[in-house]
Structure formats: C-alpha cells, structure tokens
Amino acid sequence: ETVKIGVAKSTTAAPVYVAVAKGFFAAEGIDPQVVFFEAAQPVAVAVVSGDIDVGVTGFTGGFYALAGQGALKIIGAHSREVPGFHGLGYFVSEKAAAAGLKTVKDIPGHSVAFTTVGSAFHYSLALAAEKYGFDMQTVHLEPLQSNPNAASAVAGGSVDIAMVPSTSGLPVVQRGQAKVLAWVGDETTWQLGATFISAKTADTRGDMVKRFMNAYRKGARLYHDAVTGPDELPKNGPQTAEMIAIIAKAIGQTDAEVSTALAYADPDERVDVKDILHQIAWYRAQGMVKGEFNPEDMIDKRYMIPYPQK
Amino acid sequence: MTEITAGGASVRREVAFRGGGFIAMPKPAYSWIAFAGIIALWQLAISAGWIDPVFLPSPASIVEALWQLTVSGDLWKHLSISLARIGSGWLIGSGLGLIVGVSMGLTSAGRAIGMPLVSAIYPVPKIALLPLLILWLGIGETPKVVTIASGVFFPTVIATLAGVDSVPRNLIAMAQSFNLPTRSIVWKVLLPSALPGILAGFRISVSTALLLVVAAEMIGAQYGIGAFLLTAGNLMQSDDLMAGVVILSILGLGFGAGLTALERVLLRWR
Amino acid sequence: MTEITAGGASVRREVAFRGGGFIAMPKPAYSWIAFAGIIALWQLAISAGWIDPVFLPSPASIVEALWQLTVSGDLWKHLSISLARIGSGWLIGSGLGLIVGVSMGLTSAGRAIGMPLVSAIYPVPKIALLPLLILWLGIGETPKVVTIASGVFFPTVIATLAGVDSVPRNLIAMAQSFNLPTRSIVWKVLLPSALPGILAGFRISVSTALLLVVAAEMIGAQYGIGAFLLTAGNLMQSDDLMAGVVILSILGLGFGAGLTALERVLLRWR
Amino acid sequence: MDVIIDVKRHSYDDLLVLEDIKIQVREGEIVAVIGPSGCGKSTLLGIAGGILKPSEGKVFLEGNAPPDCLNPLTFIFQDFALLPWRTVEQNVGLPLEHHKLSTSDRQARIADALQRTGLSDFAKALPKQLSGGMRQRVGIARALVVKPAVLLMDEPLSALDAQTRDLLMEDFLDLLLHERMAGIYITHNFQEALRLADRVVVLSRRPGRIKEVLTIPIPQLERTNKAALAPLAELGDRLWSLIRDEASVADREVIHD
Amino acid sequence: MDVIIDVKRHSYDDLLVLEDIKIQVREGEIVAVIGPSGCGKSTLLGIAGGILKPSEGKVFLEGNAPPDCLNPLTFIFQDFALLPWRTVEQNVGLPLEHHKLSTSDRQARIADALQRTGLSDFAKALPKQLSGGMRQRVGIARALVVKPAVLLMDEPLSALDAQTRDLLMEDFLDLLLHERMAGIYITHNFQEALRLADRVVVLSRRPGRIKEVLTIPIPQLERTNKAALAPLAELGDRLWSLIRDEASVADREVIHD
Numbered sequence A: 001e002t003v004k005i006g007v008a009k010s011t012t013a014a015p016v017y018v019a020v021a022k023g024f025f026a027a028e029g030i031d032p033q034v035v036f037f038e039a040a041q042p043v044a045v046a047v048v049s050g051d052i053d054v055g056v057t058g059f060t061g062g063f064y065a066l067a068g069q070g071a072l073k074i075i076g077a078h079s080r081e082v083p084g085f086h087g088l089g090y091f092v093s094e095k096a097a098a099a100g101l102k103t104v105k106d107i108p109g110h111s112v113a114f115t116t117v118g119s120a121f122h123y124s125l126a127l128a129a130e131k132y133g134f135d136m137q138t139v140h141l142e143p144l145q146s147n148p149n150a151a152s153a154v155a156g157g158s159v160d161i162a163m164v165p166s167t168s169g170l171p172v173v174q175r176g177q178a179k180v181l182a183w184v185g186d187e188t189t190w191q192l193g194a195t196f197i198s199a200k201t202a203d204t205r206g207d208m209v210k211r212f213m214n215a216y217r218k219g220a221r222l223y224h225d226a227v228t229g230p231d232e233l234p235k236n237g238p239q240t241a242e243m244i245a246i247i248a249k250a251i252g253q254t255d256a257e258v259s260t261a262l263a264y265a266d267p268d269e270r271v272d273v274k275d276i277l278h279q280i281a282w283y284r285a286q287g288m289v290k291g292e293f294n295p296e297d298m299i300d301k302r303y304m305i306p307y308p309q310k
Numbered sequence B, C: 001m002t003e004i005t006a007g008g009a010s011v012r013r014e015v016a017f018r019g020g021g022f023i024a025m026p027k028p029a030y031s032w033i034a035f036a037g038i039i040a041l042w043q044l045a046i047s048a049g050w051i052d053p054v055f056l057p058s059p060a061s062i063v064e065a066l067w068q069l070t071v072s073g074d075l076w077k078h079l080s081i082s083l084a085r086i087g088s089g090w091l092i093g094s095g096l097g098l099i100v101g102v103s104m105g106l107t108s109a110g111r112a113i114g115m116p117l118v119s120a121i122y123p124v125p126k127i128a129l130l131p132l133l134i135l136w137l138g139i140g141e142t143p144k145v146v147t148i149a150s151g152v153f154f155p156t157v158i159a160t161l162a163g164v165d166s167v168p169r170n171l172i173a174m175a176q177s178f179n180l181p182t183r184s185i186v187w188k189v190l191l192p193s194a195l196p197g198i199l200a201g202f203r204i205s206v207s208t209a210l211l212l213v214v215a216a217e218m219i220g221a222q223y224g225i226g227a228f229l230l231t232a233g234n235l236m237q238s239d240d241l242m243a244g245v246v247i248l249s250i251l252g253l254g255f256g257a258g259l260t261a262l263e264r265v266l267l268r269w270r
Numbered sequence D, E: 001m002d003v004i005i006d007v008k009r010h011s012y013d014d015l016l017v018l019e020d021i022k023i024q025v026r027e028g029e030i031v032a033v034i035g036p037s038g039c040g041k042s043t044l045l046g047i048a049g050g051i052l053k054p055s056e057g058k059v060f061l062e063g064n065a066p067p068d069c070l071n072p073l074t075f076i077f078q079d080f081a082l083l084p085w086r087t088v089e090q091n092v093g094l095p096l097e098h099h100k101l102s103t104s105d106r107q108a109r110i111a112d113a114l115q116r117t118g119l120s121d122f123a124k125a126l127p128k129q130l131s132g133g134m135r136q137r138v139g140i141a142r143a144l145v146v147k148p149a150v151l152l153m154d155e156p157l158s159a160l161d162a163q164t165r166d167l168l169m170e171d172f173l174d175l176l177l178h179e180r181m182a183g184i185y186i187t188h189n190f191q192e193a194l195r196l197a198d199r200v201v202v203l204s205r206r207p208g209r210i211k212e213v214l215t216i217p218i219p220q221l222e223r224t225n226k227a228a229l230a231p232l233a234e235l236g237d238r239l240w241s242l243i244r245d246e247a248s249v250a251d252r253e254v255i256h257d
Ligand SMILES: Nc1ncnc2c1ncn2[C@@H]1O[C@H](COP(=O)(O)OP(=O)(O)OP(=O)(O)O)[C@@H](O)[C@H]1O
Pocket: D012, D015, D017, D036, D037, D038, D039, D040, D041, D042, D043, D044, D206
C-alpha cells in the first residue's frame, strides 16, 4: 500500500527518514513515498487536496484554518522546540549586537524578520513576549516570505533580528554578518508541528493509519534514543552518526550541515493537546484563524497518544 | 443565386445578401448578464454543496470579506500603501523607460548597446532575485519600489522604442526641410507621434505594476494589498485571498479605464 | 543658408545638407563591445574588492557555477524538465487562447462575454493563487503546467483578438463577394491576416512562460530551472542563483530568435 | 444578363446616404457612376453586389448568365483586395477553390485569366513584388476567372499613378468590350467615364440622388479619333459643370466627431 | 532666386538611381519633372532641398531671396505631411516657431497664408476632419507662411481624387503665378505638367537620366483658350510617347528580395 508522506525539506522530519531508511514502514506493509516541499504550508494544502496521504510538518496559520474547517485531523506530533536543540534561532545583525542587543528581553523596539505572519517564528516570538512580559506592538515585524529573504535582511543589516532555522542562519553567522542571539528551544518550549491526515483518510483508512503510526513511532523512538540523553538534552551517542547520515541523504545536505541542526523528536510522537489549544487561542486572538469550531475536534484521539500534562 | 447561374429561361431574380458578419458590435448587456450568470452559478454550486467551500469560497463569503475589510478601515490602509508603491514604482520605471527608449530610438549606438541588454534582462523573474535584492537594498520602501519600477521599465522601453520607430519618416523630413532644430523635432514631432505606442505600452506596464505589487510586498510589508494577499494565502483564508484578488482585478479594470480616458483626451486627433 | 536669406549681392551658395539622422542602423559590433565591457567592469569591481562577492557574485564564479552545472549533468536534467513544462504549458495556453481569441473576434456575444472576464482575470497575480491552485490541482505536473498555461492564455487571447480586429475589412468583403463559405473565410482570409498579430503575441507569451516557470516550480518541484533557482536562493548560493538567471536569459533570447526566424518564414509575404 | 438596381433609401444609422436610385444596366453595356466624395457611390455598388443590405430597396438580375459563370456579380476593388500571402496565381485561383472543378479546368481558367491580363510571367510573384498597376491586373484576372455576368468596378484605377492609369485603361477597355458583360464603373474622373462608358450617371452630393444621366453616342473604339475630340470635350465640360460645385462643397465639409 | 541642380550620380547602396542630372530653374519659372515610377524623382527633389545627400553632385542657390523669406527651399509633400495632433493653424505655424518673430507678425503671416489658400474658416480644425484636398491646402499654406524663394513640390496632387485634383490645380496655378518663386513640380501626370510648367524635364526609367527637356511656349493663363487646345494636345502626345514605353517597362518590374 503506497502512502505519500509530505514533509518540508528540513531536519525536523527526522523520524520519517529513519523509519523509511530502516524499513519500518515496509514491515507494516506500507510503501512510503516521501514528497518534499519548500515550505510547511503547502503540505497541509496538499493533504486536503488528497495529493498527500500523511503530512508531517510545522503548524502554520493556514494549517489551523484548514483544520478548523474540519478538513485535517492531527494524529501525532512533530518536532518540539526544547532546550539544547538548535532548530529555530534568533540571529542578530552585527550592527544591532554592537549597539547592545544581547538577549531576547532586549527585543522591544527592534525589527524582527521572519517568513510569514502566523508562522512558527511569529508564534515563538509571541511566546517570548508572554514569557518576558513585553508588548508585541513594540516589535517591528518584517514578514519576508522566505527564510533566505530573512537571512539576507539580517546579513545586510536592514533588520536587527532574523528568526530563521539554523540551516539558514548559521551560514550568515559563519560569514561574520550576524551572531546567534538565542535559540527558540532554550527560550520557549512548544510543540512545533504535527502529523496529520485528511478527515476522509481518518474515517476510511483507519487500518493504514494505525500501521503508519506504528512504523512512524518506531522511527521516532530509534531517532530519539540515538540523539537524546536521559535528561532530554542532545547527546552524541554511538548511533548519532548513522542518524545524521540518514537525514543528510534524505534532504541532500552534508553531514556537517545536518549535525548542527538536529531536531528533537518525542519518542512516541505524543501530542501536547494543551499546547495546541494555547496556539489556537493565540491564532484566534490575532484574527488569523476565524470561524467557530471546537479545537478538540481537530485532534483524532483514535490514533494519537496524549502528552502527559505537568 | 445558383438558379441564375444554372441558366434557363430569362427570369428576374432578386440578388441575395451575402455580406455582413465578422464584426463585433458592443453588447454591454451580454457582459453584465454573463458576469451575473457566472457569479450566480458559482454561488449556487456552493450553496447546493456541489463544491466544498474549503476549495473555493462562495461569492457571498468573498463579498462578506470585502465588506469586513472596508468597514474595519483596513482596505483603505492596504490600498493607500500599495497605491503609493505602485504609483512611485510606475512613475520611476516609466520615466526611465521613456528616456532610455527614446535615446535608443534616436541613436544607433544607443540601440546597439541597449537592445541586447534589454532582451537579456527582461525575462529574468523578479521573485527569484528577491534574496539578492534584499541584500542590496534592504527591506524598506526602496526594494519594493525598485521591484515595481524594474518590472515597468522594460515594457516601457520596448513600447517607446516601437513608438519611435513607427514615427512616419516623412514627418521628420518635413520638419528638417523647415530647418527645425533637432530638439524641436524630438519634442514636436517624434514624441507626439510616438505617443499612441507609448500609451499602449502603459497598458502593459500598469498591469505589470499590479502583478508585481505582490512580489514587492513579499519584502517585509505589513500592509498593502500584496501583503494582505500573502498573509491570507499563508493563513489559508481563501475568502480573504479571493477578496484581495477581486481588489486587484478592480484596480486593473480601473487603471485600464483610466488609460482609455487618457487616450481619448490625448489622442483625440486620431 | 542664413547668408542667402539675408539678401545682398547676387551670389551663388551651395545648399547645406539638413536631413539625415533619426534612424538607427544596426551596429552589432557595439552590442558585443558593450556586453564585453559590462562584464569586464563587473569582474574588475569584484576582483579589485569594490564589491563584496556575497552581494554580487563575479562573472567568473557564475561561469564556474554554469560549468559545474553542465559537467555534472544537472543542467540537462533541470532544463529538460522545465522545457517540458514550458512547452506543454505554452502549447495548451496558446491553443486555447487562439481558439478563444478567434471566437471572441468573430462573434459579438463572444466578445461581450469574454472581454470583461479577460480584463478582470488577466491582472491577477499567479503567485498569490498558488495555495488555491494546489488545493484544486494538487502538486503533480498539472498545477505547474496550468500555472504556465494560464499565464500564456491571456496575452494570446488579447493578441489574437487584436489580430482578428486588424484584418482589413475589404479582404473579407472580397471573399464574401466571391461567395466563399464562412469557414473558408476564417481559414483563408482571417487567420493568415491575423498571423502577424498572433506571432507578436507569441513573443509576449513566451516571455511570460519563462517568467512563470519559477512560480510554477514553487509547487513541489525537485528539478527544473525554477526549482534550481529557488533552491539556490534558499541556500543563498548567489553564484548558482545568477547562473540560473543567466540560463533563463539565454532561453529568453533563444526563444526570441526562434520566433524571429519563424516570422521570417511565415511572414515572407510582408 | 441585366442588372436592375432599385434603392429607395439607404442610411448608416442616422446618416442618409442614398435616395431614389434606379439604374438598369443591360448586358454589354457599361454605365459609369460619377459623383463627389462621400456621396454614396461605394455604398451603391456594395448594394448592387449583395454585400450591403439597403435600408429600403432591391437589386435584381434578369436574363441568363454565361454557361460557365461561377459568380454572376463580381467586384473589382479600388485597393485591389489581394491576399498578400498568396502568389498571383493563388490569388486568381481563390474564387475557384470552393467550386467543384476538375484540376485541368481550374488550371485552364487561371492560365486564361493570367494570359488575358498579361500576367502569365508573374504567376509565382507575391503582391508585394508588383507595382500598383500589376496588382490591379491581378484583381482583374481574379474577376475574369469566374466568368462574371456583371462586373462591378469601384474606382479600379484611382489608386494608381497617372501613367499606370493611362496604360491600364486601354487594356481595361479592351477586356470590357470583348466580353459581353454588364459593367458598372464607379469613378471620380470624368475622363475615365468619357473613355469607357456608354452612359454616365451623375450623382448629387450626399445624400446621393441621380442628378442626370448622360448618354455618350460615340462607340468606345472611335473615341480616340480626331473627329470625336470636339464632341467629347463638350460632354466633358458638361459633366464637369454638373459636378464641379457639388464636389467643391463636399470637399470643404468638416467632419465633426 | 534661381536653383541649380547638378547631380552627377546618386545611389542607394548598390542601386544607382540618378545619373547626370543638370537642371537650372530661374526665379518665376516652373519646371515640371516627369518620369516613370521609381526613376528617382523624389530622390532628386530631396537632393534639391538639402534633405538627401547626393552620392556625387551639388545644389546651388543663386540670387537674392525675398526679404522676409524664412526658408528659401520649401517643400510641399505628396502625402501632405501634416502633424495630425495639431490644428490647421498650428500646422501652418510650425515653421515659424523656431524663428524670432513678434506675435503679431507671426499671426499676420498665418492669417495671410490661410486666407490665400481659402482655409480661414478652418483654422481650428484637425487634419482628420478635412478632406484630402483641404489637407493639401494646409500643406500649401504651411509652405507659403515662410515666403519661400524656391518651391519644391513632390506630386502634390497625386494623393487626391480626380475631382479634387481638378479643383485644386487651378488654385495652385494662381498661387504659383502670383509669387515670383522658382518652382520644381514632380508629377506622373502629363496633363498637370502641361497645365503648370514652363518647361518639362522628362526622365528615363531608373537610373534616371534627362531624356528630353520640352519647353511649352504658351503662357499658362492662355492655355485654357480654344486656340491652345491643338498645340497642347500635340505636346501631350509627344510627352506620352516619350514616357509610355519607359513607364510600361517600369510597371512590369518584379521586385526581388
Ligand atoms: N460602414 C459605414 N458606417 C457609417 N458610415 C459609413 C459607412 N460607410 C460609409 N459611410 C459614410 O457614408 C457616406 C458614403 O460613403 P461611400 O463610401 O459610399 O461614399 P463614396 O461616394 O464611395 O465616397 P468616395 O468617393 O470617397 O469613395 C460617407 O459619408 C461615409 O462616411
């Protein structure tokens, strides 16, 4: 049974690559076809249109808009932003750093470039604002539509901060045009995305979904244990290099590039329902998700394992 | 007619009409009916559930989105900002395009140098160069205006050049035969004569400017029709998305009508 | 001349030349020199350190990137895929555009219905609609081809319509006066007569197809010139980015030259 | 075959162009129609040929067309109306293409028409390669190829320069006199009318009405004789006096828009 | 003021167009130049007016221009060459705009030129509102406004219909005879040449050479008299026989490309 898995071309979907490479899907009778996208947003759209069976990407405003209309169901987790893992970062321009922009607390009054309104970066910044008690209105948001645009802007000094994935930000740092200000995971922990299917798939192909999740969780467990220590911090263990090689091959980057950008994965792909509700509340408050719906409805409890609430 | 060609007794036959057709008369009623019909069908298809509104928002919800946009005052904010960008980009692009186009039309060297450059740079897609553009010009108004201006520049150059080329040689010979100075020939003969071509070019460049406002507002814009469209796309708010598209369409039609009026005034002599 | 008009003794004066100018002669040498000069200056500016190569890659590094692309065989892979998309998109868009344009030109109803729709939809930016396009058509080849075809369709309709409108009325009256059937008039008079306008439209639509290949390959493409450009942009590999731009430019010039050759054959009669 | 034109009235929208025009042209007769610019001459000819519908009025054909006639009412146009992408022989062959003819018949007709207009050597030339006079010969050949019964000529020489006009007029006359066709010849030029026509219909300025019909009693072939000079000059003066004032008023009309 | 044309040779690229043309036109004299299509008549006039550079040869002016002459060598064009976006009076005023003239002088000149060409009532009309004949009057007024010493006319009537041509020719003659200008009048039409010119220069077909120069001994104003008809008809026959063969060969040339 062929299953098309849509992912954005990045390290965050590592469990998928591992499960494919290790044959876990094949063992469940699934022929996995990974389809790469340049961004997360079109994956959600492609799942709705039926081109993709399962999506594994970050949340976006568009995702919630489609899920809110009942078109998408969350069945598992995606990466989380957690301390120690350098997925998304705050990169500060040389000029702004020299002028005293040293920590996330200093952000008010500065300009911040990121991809789009309602993106993971936008939400992360809002979490930081909650955490440090500053007003988002005091931040000049510069949505530049793509990560390279944002990286360009900070490299050229036309914005003070760019929030981009480490893969886009670190090359700028290496060229000496920017500095790392902070990592999102260190500042604000949150669930970055989800594994999701269309409502129709959830209702008509339950058996496939269950088998898919079994294989997928095996991959997640293997990946988690290989790159994460018992303290849930990154570790360099005996299997780490193998994982890096699998990811590098999948996304066409060098091992070195991948090793700086390893993402955290929950070993059981558990869904942090409370965090998702918080996200939806924020999107709604911003007017980015409209319409009346029950957020719980977008999570299909038949297939997912909830994240233990503290 | 065939009866006659067939010969026979001497008969009187009326000549049958065989002309007409092949000319389109304006039928504005048809246009309105067609528009109304399409919108009604579209609304029906969604109301009746033939089309899932996730895939295509209904006309009613697009109108609703437009209405929201208007009463919230956002429409004006987006529109005024975008119009300022389109206006300044278009003015700069057309101004430079006119100057370059006329210079290329007037001198052999100008044309020999300019033409291949224009042909080579014209087909370069602007969106692909956005990262470089940000590096060069930052993310303020400059790169936005430059994006629009560069899109406007090339069609203007080409239209102006074609306009200058189509100036009847005999008018220039006439001016020379009265010893008009070169400057006068350019201003009094060449430019007015090239004007219809230049105005035709404006039709293209205005559409281009509208198309590029989306690309331009990819560069760090919070407000503007393009930014609004992009955000709506990012958030999959397809009613807002279509509302933005409708606004762009109306702008396009409005600019087109404006140009038609301008032509009617400036080209009364045709 | 002034001496003569000033009057005085009966003198013999040679008439001074006062014509000439205002015509551009082809000077291909200038073009090559200008091209070479610009590239040399550009390379110098970077070699001498006046421009940071991060901001603008040097011609040498662009050539190097092109070379790498060629020897690795990737160029051919990207090119063949993109050309297939451009080709099929262009064929579909032009074919439909021709049919619609001719129908609109022939019937009053067609024009009354079609014209406002075309004017309204033409200025809609394709990139803004990508999210909806994916929703409707998925992520396979279809939406890519449709993106290009829809960009090609509108200029073709407009050019065809203009071409049909410019068919001399007297030729149609002539054909009618010989009782030619309507079908023959369309095929033997109308279409050949509209051909120059249609070919001129092809120039625009080919450029449009090239521009849109980038937008089209935003939709989940792994290979293709547009995808290559986007990836290079994502990774900020500005030499690859410029190499991609150069490839598009060359394609644009090549298609332009092809059309010129086609015109020379098909419009020999002009 | 005769043609009978009976146009009560023709107007374009609100512009009355023709009123009460009755003309009958008999087989073998050439009628010239002369009148100031814009008086409706072309309109009248279009109505006669069935490519314009008169607001009120009818056109009849009476009698038998030649047995091999394919298009009884055939035009020769002022601007030649050639298809520029077709060669001379393809242009001449155009009116045959939708008729069922054997290839040899078709080719014979074309060859004959080309030969009679002196175009045989130019069969493969494109219109752009020909002078104006030669182009109009193609127009004439195209008309002859269908063996018309009535020839409708709308200022066929007026787009040509004076010398070519003089050269072609004689050939034209020769052709017209050899076929027993009815001919209607629109012109501005009373010299042409005097040379070619059996009768001259003079129209008033717009709205065109028949102002006078002049019969020229001298056979065409005798009109170049010395003896004919004086009576023809007199007819010419009469014609010129009939149209002179109308023409000069028509000339000075400003077109408002 | 006299004009002396001495063109040894003129060619466009490889195409030899004119050879050995020597013409002197005296003040008050009108010389018609007649010749087949493409023989180089327009080229010759362009050279005479200084807007074409001959491959080899020179043009001289001798004597004094009228005191208020602003542009000794002035053209009247076949296609009128009016600026369509200017009104009649603006078109006529064009050649004055780069001269330092008082407003009243300028207006007086324009009014005078319009009045002499019968255009006073049409000062505010646009070219598109006028008939061909009226447009050419504007071309003539524009030439008169600079008080030319030499008038160069390139088939000024040939774009007009026959009636307008006849109407305008008389006015034209009147104007030419009233000013003591030198005039060169290019034409295809030997009737025009016979009506207007003191001498007729006949050119051969391309490359144009002087084939013959005919002097017309009858003063222009007497040429409409009965007595002049016979000698003029004879001159006409002579002219026609001189150009007839050249013209018919020129007409049948195929342009290869
Ligand atoms: N299709 C049309 N629609 C409206 N008005 C027309 C049309 N065709 C001709 N006219 C007008 O009708 C009048 C007569 O036109 P027509 O062409 O029959 O005149 P004509 O005698 O042939 O003129 P000419 O001598 O200039 O050829 C003119 O005033 C013209 O402007």
